[in-house]
Amino acid sequence: MAAYIVRRLLWTVLLLLVITAVTFLIFYVLPSGDPAKLRAGRSPTPETIAAIRNQLGLDKPLYQQYGEYVWNIVRHFDFGNSYTNNEPVRSLVFSRLPNTIYLVLGAAFIWFLSGVVIGTVSAVARGSLWDRILMGGALVAISAPVYFLGLVCLYLFSDDIGKFKLLPGSGAYQQAGNPLSKAHALIMPWLVLAAAFAAIYARLLRSNLLETLSEDYIRTARAKGLSERRVVLRHGLRSAITPIVTVLGLDIGILMGGAILTETVFNIDGVGRLSFDAIQRGDLATIQGTTVVLAAGVAIMSLVVDILYAFLDPRVRY
Amino acid sequence: MSEPLLVVKDLAVHFETEDGLVQAVDGISYTVERGKTLGIVGESGSGKSVSSMTVMGLTRAGNARISGSITFDGKELLTASNSDMRSIRGGDVAMIFQDPLSSLHPFYKIGDQLIEAHRSHNDVSKAKARDRAVEMLTLVGLPDPRRRIDSYPHEFSGGMRQRVMIAMALINNPKLLIADEPTTALDVTVQAQILELIQKLQAELDTAVVMITHDLGVVAEVTEEIAVMYAGRIVEYGSSDTIFAAPEHPYTWGLLKSIPRLDTPRDEPLVPIYGRPPSLINKPSGCSFHPRCPYVREAHKKVDPGLEPTGGADATHKVACLLPAETRRSLWAALRAGETPDQVLQEVDIPANTLSPSAEGQTGEEVTGQ
Numbered sequence: 001m002a003a004y005i006v007r008r009l010l011w012t013v014l015l016l017l018v019i020t021a022v023t024f025l026i027f028y029v030l031p032s033g034d035p036a037k038l039r040a041g042r043s044p045t046p047e048t049i050a051a052i053r054n055q056l057g058l059d060k061p062l063y064q065q066y067g068e069y070v071w072n073i074v075r076h077f078d079f080g081n082s083y084t085n086n087e088p089v090r091s092l093v094f095s096r097l098p099n100t101i102y103l104v105l106g107a108a109f110i111w112f113l114s115g116v117v118i119g120t121v122s123a124v125a126r127g128s129l130w131d132r133i134l135m136g137g138a139l140v141a142i143s144a145p146v147y148f149l150g151l152v153c154l155y156l157f158s159d160d161i162g163k164f165k166l167l168p169g170s171g172a173y174q175q176a177g178n179p180l181s182k183a184h185a186l187i188m189p190w191l192v193l194a195a196a197f198a199a200i201y202a203r204l205l206r207s208n209l210l211e212t213l214s215e216d217y218i219r220t221a222r223a224k225g226l227s228e229r230r231v232v233l234r235h236g237l238r239s240a241i242t243p244i245v246t247v248l249g250l251d252i253g254i255l256m257g258g259a260i261l262t263e264t265v266f267n268i269d270g271v272g273r274l275s276f277d278a279i280q281r282g283d284l285a286t287i288q289g290t291t292v293v294l295a296a297g298v299a300i301m302s303l304v305v306d307i308l309y310a311f312l313d314p315r316v317r318y
Numbered sequence: 319m320s321e322p323l324l325v326v327k328d329l330a331v332h333f334e335t336e337d338g339l340v341q342a343v344d345g346i347s348y349t350v351e352r353g354k355t356l357g358i359v360g361e362s363g364s365g366k367s368v369s370s371m372t373v374m375g376l377t378r379a380g381n382a383r384i385s386g387s388i389t390f391d392g393k394e395l396l397t398a399s400n401s402d403m404r405s406i407r408g409g410d411v412a413m414i415f416q417d418p419l420s421s422l423h424p425f426y427k428i429g430d431q432l433i434e435a436h437r438s439h440n441d442v443s444k445a446k447a448r449d450r451a452v453e454m455l456t457l458v459g460l461p462d463p464r465r466r467i468d469s470y471p472h473e474f475s476g477g478m479r480q481r482v483m484i485a486m487a488l489i490n491n492p493k494l495l496i497a498d499e500p501t502t503a504l505d506v507t508v509q510a511q512i513l514e515l516i517q518k519l520q521a522e523l524d525t526a527v528v529m530i531t532h533d534l535g536v537v538a539e540v541t542e543e544i545a546v547m548y549a550g551r552i553v554e555y556g557s558s559d560t561i562f563a564a565p566e567h568p569y570t571w572g573l574l575k576s577i578p579r580l581d582t583p584r585d586e587p588l589v590p591i592y593g594r595p596p597s598l599i600n601k602p603s604g605c606s607f608h609p610r611c612p613y614v615r616e617a618h619k620k621v622d623p624g625l626e627p628t629g630g631a632d633a634t635h636k637v638a639c640l641l642p643a644e645t646r647r648s649l650w651a652a653l654r655a656g657e658t659p660d661q662v663l664q665e666v667d668i669p670a671n672t673l674s675p676s677a678e679g680q681t682g683e684e685v686t687g688q
Contacts, residue, residue, distance in 0.1 A: 216420040222376055223415075224435045224486070225408030238425055314470040315424060 004318035005307065012299040017070065019295040020288060024066050027284050035083045035282045056083060069288070079292070080285040082278075089289035092274060097293065099173070100270035103193065103262065104255040106186055111194035112248055115201025116241065122202065123209035123240075124232055134202065141199035150192045150265035157188065171267040189266040193259055197251060201244060208240035215239070242312050246305050253301030257294020321392065323493055323526050324350040324373070329386035331365070331372050333379075338599040342368040344550035345386070350494065355520065355527040357537030357558070359573065360547035363595045366530045369547075370496045373528075374413055375403035391493060409439045412487035416499035418479035422471035428455075428482050429467035432489055439490045454485035458515060477508035481515065488519060495520070498530045513540055534573050538562060543634065546570050549596050549606040552625060556635035566628050566637040566646045568611045571653055589658055605640055612659035613641060613649060615670045626675050640673045 036052040037044070053059045057068065072078040079089035118138065122131045156162055158169025168176075172185035212218065213236050221235040258272025267273075275290035277283075310316050331343040343365040350356045358366045371377045373388055375395065388395040391410065395403065407413075415421045423431060432451035433444060440447070448467070455463035458481040471479055480500060487495055497516060501509035517540050520527050529541055537544055537558065544561045546554040546569065554567040565571055572591035593610035596602050602609050604619040611618070623638040639646060645668055652662040 216415060216417055217423040219376070220415065220421045220483070220486075221423070223374060223407055223413045224438060225404045225406070226434070226438055227404065230438075235423055239423075242425075313425060314427075315472045 008303050023291045038282050079289045082286045083283045084281050089285050093289045096271050096274050107190045107193040111197035114198045118202035119205025122206045138199035138202050141195045146261040173268045193262045212236045212240040249301040249305030253298035256297030322349045323352045325389040327387045332383045334381045340598045346552045350526050353524045355541040357529045357541035357544040361595050364547040365550040366547050409490050411494045412492040413496040414483045414487045414500050417503045432486050435486050436489045454489050458485040494526045496528045553638045560632040560635045567639050569607050642672050642674050
């Protein structure tokens with residue numbers, strides 16, 4: 001197991017190298033605007049631009065820029081400074097990461113729980129009215145984009161501009177002080193972010209559970225005289241939920257790189273907002289930083305999932 | 319003996335599907351005495367599994383229509399409540415299945431699965447149930463049970479898993495064990511071990527057994543009586559000796575002639591039963607075996623035979639065949655001598671219009687085992 005984890009971590013490092021290199025290339029290949037010009041202000045002289053280029057290291061060859069970038073990370077864990085405000089990218093990212101984590105983990109808890117409950121009810125009552133209502137609802141939730149759902153929710157329920165002033169709306173998170181009031185401010189973003197995921201998980205779990213319930217060992221469980229509840233929950237759900245855990249890990253990993261739409265709609269200062277702003281401003285250093293966070297999130301979460309799997313499924317050994 | 323343990327009477331199990339009504343079991347009757355073994359033999363789709371799943375109460379799905387009666391130990395099971403059925407399942411009636419590889423839950427230790435089976439019917443502590451599990455695993459011949467009880471199913475071979483299944487089925491001292499193709503998925507040598515084990519435990523624990531199989535060779539060793547099923551009905555019923563020595567149904571002949579035997583000459587070809595099992599939605603008219611029967615006459619396509627005593631030496635022997643008894647006996651005599659159905663047809667004259675008394679019988683006649 002230990003050897004497996006070490007091997008996976010080495011692969012993760014290689015993966016991060018490749019991803020940063022690709023981000024680097026994409027940034028220069030795509031016409032995103034010259035960072036030096038963007039930085040130089042209105043009608044700059046060519047000399048100013050050249051000076052900025054020199055200061056940011058943009059006049060060096062690409063491979064050298066990339067090499068220095070990686071070297072600085074390895075030596076000082078330094079991701080460079082933002083092109084826009086010269087702040088270290090490391091502190092930019094790390095100051096926002098807790099907000100994203102808070103948002104994502106809360107939402108993940110909601111969507112996992114509700115997805116599993118809805119999926120189980122739907123599978124057990126397959127073909128019934130309940131099944132149809134729940135699965136129809138799930139389809140609607142999947143189809144509604146976050147920015148649409150978020151704005152509609154704000155319009156309806158936000159306590160400043162809403163028709164029914166129920167929940168703190170956009171920007172409330174920034175003003176909230178203690179974790180409890182932050183949680184209160186996050187209720188709406190959590191629900192909005194969780195909606196589509198919950199729907200996907202519910203559908204996934206429903207089909208997994210239906211498949212599991214036709215397995216031979218479920219017939220054995222019934223033949224043992226167990227109650228239907230025990231058959232479904234202890235024998236069926238136990239198997240059906242395992243693949244969902246994989247998906248959950250990866251989804252959380254991806255969202256570590258920022259729930260861009262949710263963070264933007266609700267004005268939450270997370271990694272997603274940071275990278276959104278950075279992309280708009282051609283701030284390569286910051287884009288790189290958020291990309292690394294996203295890639296590391298996915299890689300680490302998939303490692304966590306694989307380790308978890310060894311405990312969830314006794315047949316898996318590394 | 320007192321009343322029989324299990325009396326199945328006119329049992330019919332039909333499933334409503336989008337394609338039509340599937341008549342999986344169509345009026346069968348049989349009896350199992352305490353401590354005895356009944357073999358139910360037939361091809362896939364003959365209704366042998368569905369009938370025993372119904373005994374367990376496992377076919378109570380929304381689309382199943384079940385009629386007739388199943389009396390177990392004096393209790394009517396078809397009208398029993400779901401919770402009554404639950405306490406009977408795994409308690410007094412236990413079942414083992416065809417594929418031991420997929421019949422155990424892959425995520426739980428075998429010990430936990432056995433303990434769960436015991437505790438769901440007995441109010442005992444975990445430690446006590448564990449002792450009982452070890453005891454059962456020892457009984458079924460699992461080596462080193464105290465250690466192996468904490469293994470997962472995938473750490474066992476198929477034969478060992480079937481032993482675990484048997485241990486789990488017998489952990490609550492059932493009065494009846496239904497074994498649904500218990501050896502089909504196993505190697506031949508392991509098959510023999512498992513059959514021997516079932517026989518040994520049956521004698522020790524005085525459990526009645528219903529052995530469901532498509533393989534007459536399997537039931538030959540273990541059963542006292544045999545019911546041969548075809549298209550949802552019992553077409554022949556009798557003691558094992560009778561079924562092997564003096565079978566009277568062309569389908570049984572076909573099954574017997576298609577078993578490879580060591581005592582027949584090597585160059586003698588096996589005789590398969592031609593054709594395929596009939597659709598259970600649109601059953602053939604008349605005798606449902608007629609499309610595949612080499613001895614068919616026009617009249618057989620119109621009359622549905624009932625299960626009637628053969629009048630032979632074995633009083634329990636019954637058959638659902640429209641051929642006159644004399645004809646059946648001469649046919650079997652010729653077949654037994656090693657002739658193929660084609661050769662037999664040359665020699666034996668099959669009357670076109672004389673039918674056996676089965677023709678007057680109604681379908682689903684009761685079979686009274688002794």
